[in-house]
Amino acid sequence: MTTEHPNAAGVRRVFSAFGGGDTRALPELIAEDAVWHVPGSAPVSRTYRGRADVFELFRLTRRLTSGTYLSELRWVLADDEHAVAVYRARGRRAGRTLDLDQVLLISLRAGRWAHVIALPTDPAAFEAFWA
Numbered sequence: 001m002t003t004e005h006p007n008a009a010g011v012r013r014v015f016s017a018f019g020g021g022d023t024r025a026l027p028e029l030i031a032e033d034a035v036w037h038v039p040g041s042a043p044v045s046r047t048y049r050g051r052a053d054v055f056e057l058f059r060l061t062r063r064l065t066s067g068t069y070l071s072e073l074r075w076v077l078a079d080d081e082h083a084v085a086v087y088r089a090r091g092r093r094a095g096r097t098l099d100l101d102q103v104l105l106i107s108l109r110a111g112r113w114a115h116v117i118a119l120p121t122d123p124a125a126f127e128a129f130w131a
Contacts, residue, residue: 005078005079005080006111007078007079007080007083007108007111008076008077008078008083010025010029010078010083010111011073011076011078011083011085011106012073012076013025013028013029014026014029014030014113015071015072015073015085015087018058018070018071019070019071019072026055026058027051028112029111029112029113030051030054030112030113031051031109031112031113031114032050032051033049033050033051033114034048034049034050034051034054034112034113034114034115034116035047035048035049035114035115035116036048036053036054036057036115036116036118037115037116037117037118038057038118039117039118039119039123040120040123040126040127041127042126042127042129042130042131043060043064043130044057044060044061044064044130045130054116061091064093064130065091065092065093065098066092066093068090068091068092068093069089069090069091069098070088070089070090070091071087071088071089071102072087072088072090073085073086073087074086074087074088074101078106078108080108081107081108082105082106082107082108083104083106083108083113084103084104084105084106085103085104085106086101086102086103087101087102087104088100088101088102089101089102089120091129093129093130096128096129097129098125098126098129100120100121100122100125100126101120101121102118102119102120102121102126103118103119103120103121104116104117104118104119105117105119
């Protein structure tokens with residue numbers, strides 16, 4: 001029997017919180033001084049610094065999509081210092097539809113998300129959706 005690494009379980013908790021589940025997961029698992037980088041030139045693309053700023057990214061994606069933005073975890077790998085999460089991002093905005101896989105490259109510090117790079121698998125589609 002294989003057991004899941006605790007940091008993989010933590011990623012699952014964060015995605016559950018995104019879906020309205022375990023609401024305590026976000027403040028428990030995202031470090032106070034977290035850095036979250038969204039590359040590109042879209043309105044959501046920039047480096048978010050600190051938990052409050054990262055949470056603003058989450059609010060912004062909901063606001064810009066009138067609450068339609070959803071993140072469905074597809075798979076996760078993790079060890080003591082890193083995690084990789086692939087998820088399906090879906091949403092509607094200004095007559096456009098987003099439906100693509102994205103990757104989170106997560107650096108962990110004591111089980112908390114310290115640095116995240118969010119990468120769409122189709123950068124052109126991501127940019128077009130948020131434009």
